[in-house]
Amino acid sequence: MFIQVVKFNSALSEAEIRQVMEERAPQFRALSGLLQKYYMRDNQTGEVGAVYIWDSEESLREYRQSDLAQTIASAYKAVERPRIEIFETIFTLRPEKSL
Numbered sequence: 471m472f473i474q475v476v477k478f479n480s481a482l483s484e485a486e487i488r489q490v491m492e493e494r495a496p497q498f499r500a501l502s503g504l505l506q507k508y509y510m511r512d513n514q515t516g517e518v519g520a521v522y523i524w525d526s527e528e529s530l531r532e533y534r535q536s537d538l539a540q541t542i543a544s545a546y547k548a549v550e551r552p553r554i555e556i557f558e559t560i561f562t563l564r565p566e567k568s569l
Contacts, residue, residue, distance in 0.1 A: 471505070471559040472530045476542065477512070477519035478552040484511075487518055490545050497538055503529020518546065530556065 480487055491509050498507055506523040524530040533539050543552055 471562075472524040472527055473557040473559060474522040474524065474530060475519065475555045475557075476522070476552050477517045478543065478546065478548040478550060479516060480518055481547040481549055487511075487546060494538075494545060501529075501533060501538075504533065519552070527558075 482490065498504060503525045504522060505525055508521040509518075510520060511518045522530075522533075524533070542548070
């Protein structure tokens, strides 16, 4: 599994951010290989973003090249380029509860 973390500051209000998340959610649900996506907000910095859990590096790579991935900044009116971190899962604490 691969984990992708995307974080950025947005010019949108909290309500507008939530609306964009809900509007785009069906597109993410339809992605092959995306096991889970956690939408998040850092209450201290105001950053928003998401944690994505991918079944493989190939699925992650396909997504990163998609129009959906390329429109994150514009959809959320990011005030700077989103920061993206990618991690490979090397150990799962509770494998029986894995996605």
